[in-house]
Amino acid sequence: xxxxxxxxxxxxxxxxxxxxxxxxxxxxxxxxxxxxxxxxxxxxxxxxxxxxxxxxxxxxxxxxxxxxxxxxxxxxxxxxxxxxxxxxxxxxxxxxxxxxxxxxxxxxxxxxxxxxxxxxxxxxxxxxxxxxxxxxxxxxxxxxxxxxxxxxxxxxxxxxxxxxxxxxxxxxxxxxxxxxxxxxxxxxxxxxxxxxxxxxxxxxxxxxxxxxxxxxxxxxxxxxxxxxxxxxxxxxxxxxxxxxxxxxxxxxxxxxxxxxxxxxxxxxxxxxxxxxxxxxxxxxxx
Amino acid sequence: xxxxxxxxxxxxxxxxxxxxxxxxxxxxxxxxxxxxxxxxxxxxxxxxxxxxxxxxxxxxxxxxxxxxxxxxxxxxxxxxxxxxxxxxxxxxxxxxxxxxxxxxxxxxxxxxxxxxxxxxxxxxxxxxxxxxxxxxxxxxxxxxxxxxxxxxxxxxxxxxxxxxxxxxxxxxxxxxxxxxxxxxxxxxxxxxxxxxxxxxxxxxxxxxxxxxxxxxxxxxxxxxxxxxxxxxxxxxxxxxxxxxxxxxxxxxxxxxxxxxxxxxxxxxxxxxxxxxxxxxxxxxxxxxxx
Numbered sequence: 001x002x003x004x005x006x007x008x009x010x011x012x013x014x015x016x017x018x019x020x021x022x023x024x025x026x027x028x029x030x031x032x033x034x035x036x037x038x039x040x041x042x043x044x045x046x047x048x049x050x051x052x053x054x055x056x057x058x059x060x061x062x063x064x065x066x067x068x069x070x071x072x073x074x075x076x077x078x079x080x081x082x083x084x085x086x087x088x089x090x091x092x093x094x095x096x097x098x099x100x101x102x103x104x105x106x107x108x109x110x111x112x113x114x115x116x117x118x119x120x121x122x123x124x125x126x127x128x129x130x131x132x133x134x135x136x137x138x139x140x141x142x143x144x145x146x147x148x149x150x151x152x153x154x155x156x157x158x159x160x161x162x163x164x165x166x167x168x169x170x171x172x173x174x175x176x177x178x179x180x181x182x183x184x185x186x187x188x189x190x191x192x193x194x195x196x197x198x199x200x201x202x203x204x205x206x207x208x209x210x211x212x213x214x215x216x217x218x219x220x221x222x223x224x225x226x227x228x229x230x231x232x233x234x235x236x237x238x239x240x241x242x243x244x245x246x247x248x249x250x251x252x253x254x255x256x257x258x259x260x261x262x263x264x265x266x267x268x269x270x271x272x273x274x275x276x277x278x279x280x281x282x283x284x285x286x
Numbered sequence: 287x288x289x290x291x292x293x294x295x296x297x298x299x300x301x302x303x304x305x306x307x308x309x310x311x312x313x314x315x316x317x318x319x320x321x322x323x324x325x326x327x328x329x330x331x332x333x334x335x336x337x338x339x340x341x342x343x344x345x346x347x348x349x350x351x352x353x354x355x356x357x358x359x360x361x362x363x364x365x366x367x368x369x370x371x372x373x374x375x376x377x378x379x380x381x382x383x384x385x386x387x388x389x390x391x392x393x394x395x396x397x398x399x400x401x402x403x404x405x406x407x408x409x410x411x412x413x414x415x416x417x418x419x420x421x422x423x424x425x426x427x428x429x430x431x432x433x434x435x436x437x438x439x440x441x442x443x444x445x446x447x448x449x450x451x452x453x454x455x456x457x458x459x460x461x462x463x464x465x466x467x468x469x470x471x472x473x474x475x476x477x478x479x480x481x482x483x484x485x486x487x488x489x490x491x492x493x494x495x496x497x498x499x500x501x502x503x504x505x506x507x508x509x510x511x512x513x514x515x516x517x518x519x520x521x522x523x524x525x526x527x528x529x530x531x532x533x534x535x536x537x538x539x540x541x542x543x544x545x546x547x548x549x550x551x552x553x554x555x556x557x558x559x560x561x562x563x564x565x566x567x568x569x570x571x572x573x574x575x576x
Contacts (some may be wrong), residue, residue: 018378025375026389029449034405035415051415098342100303122311124562126510128531129555130311131316132548141554160303190295210419218401221513237400244406251410258403265398273391281461284499
């Protein structure tokens with residue numbers, strides 16, 4: 001009896017220690033973000049004097065940095081570009097991958113097997129091993145760089161293998177063929193069957209793939225930097241990069257600009273936290 | 287699907303997706319192998335066939351081997367620290383304390399933000415915040431910006447990468463811990479297994495499938511580090527923190543030696559493929575069923 005009580009307090013102490021350790025690590029993790037928020041409201045002199053203090057500023061706090069960053073980065077335009085590219089590529093890859101995976105699952109022929117094997121194998125190819133020939137083909141031979149459509153097409157192509165792989169696994173395990181046979185008997189065409197019967201059944205995996213792909217497209221830097229150079233077309237990571245190059249000594253404005261880039265994702269994260277975390281875990285564990 | 291109209295089905299369902307995949311991944315990959323055998327400079331209309339000369343160029347490119355060696359060092363540090371840290375945090379998070387979801391979501395935040403922005407945030411922290419701490423406390427460690435010294439800049443790069451990657455691995459390890467069967471843990475406690483024995487003989491073997499995934503993900507990401515490298519140090523000071531992926535980019539698009547750059551990219555690809563292949567094979571062998 002006595003021993004369980006001792007064990008109980010011991011466990012309590014251990015838990016309290018664990019909690020304390022966790023909180024310290026957590027604060028360390030959040031520290032950089034905190035610094036950005038604090039300094040985005042201060043003027044350069046105050047930042048150099050003390051990056052920590054929010055109180056003893058000479059010039060006070062203001063949103064001037066945000067206004068400056070907003071116009072200098074051409075934030076709205078970059079945001080719009082990122083949004084167009086991310087949404088179009090996500091819709092395109094989700095739809096095409098679902099259709100291709102469905103074809104592969106239901107047609108066990110040579111083309112299906114070869115395509116699927118190539119896709120699985122290609123998933124270990126890093127982007128860097130393809131980027132040089134990619135620029136050579138699309139920039140040199142075809143000369144279609146600097147178009148949003150080209151970037152959307154490339155995003156779609158690069159995430160195709162992973163998406164097909166995920167859809168393939170899901171369709172194989174969760175879409176009963178009997179349902180489709182019933183639809184055919186009732187007179188549905190193949191495309192009707194797919195869009196009205198199969199696609200709605202894919203909802204869970206579609207939401208996972210939409211989250212994974214749109215996050216990747218939104219944050220990607222290397223591929224867009226190779227495709228887009230025209231200032232009008234830059235996506236958010238690209239315009240952040242060029243903005244930083246011009247204003248790197250103007251700390252306040254830079255912090256405000258970085259915060260502007262982060263805020264839209266954080267807002268979305270707060271709203272869709274459960275789905276995003278669930279999607280990422282599902283994507284990784286498969 | 288019935289086999290009537292097989293051709294039409296193929297064109298409608300399979301062809302568009304296959305076209306994107308082949309046009310963007312397979313054809314450039316094959317063409318890339320061909321590029322390593324030419325002397326293309328990125329602009330010229332003519333590509334001369336030069337055989338294996340570019341691979342000779344790779345051999346002579348000492349900067350490439352330096353950056354490759356540095357990348358290996360970086361990968362070892364990042365993979366070990368990320369996984370130990372994420373495993374430990376996930377273990378603490380799944381002890382049934384309050385606020386688990388809040389912590390998990392917080393740790394994951396860096397993964398939602400692009401590497402370019404993360405690198406810039408940390409550049410400010412290293413070059414201004416830490417220096418300011420150094421000035422006011424007199425700590426030698428923070429007196430000069432870490433980013434101006436080769437060794438410290440390398441450490442800074444490791445710190446940022448660990449910070450960036452561990453949140454993702456925490457998610458996977460937490461999912462693994464939650465999947466551990468209560469019965470097995472209870473049986474172990476009744477049999478008198480201490481915390482350490484439980485961890486070594488029961489938790490670790492059952493967690494091996496999570497370990498396989500996390501090691502694979504950290505390995506492939508660390509080897510290909512580019513965004514954070516570019517925005518945090520850009521290779522500075524004097525190219526001493528230039529990782530392999532960045533070197534490949536510079537070789538091709540700045541020095542305009544596309545053939546040599548592509549040859550180096552292929553070598554890097556083969557190294558990553560072999561190492562992660564071996565890793566998956568080895569850790570998969572350790573996996574057990576509960």
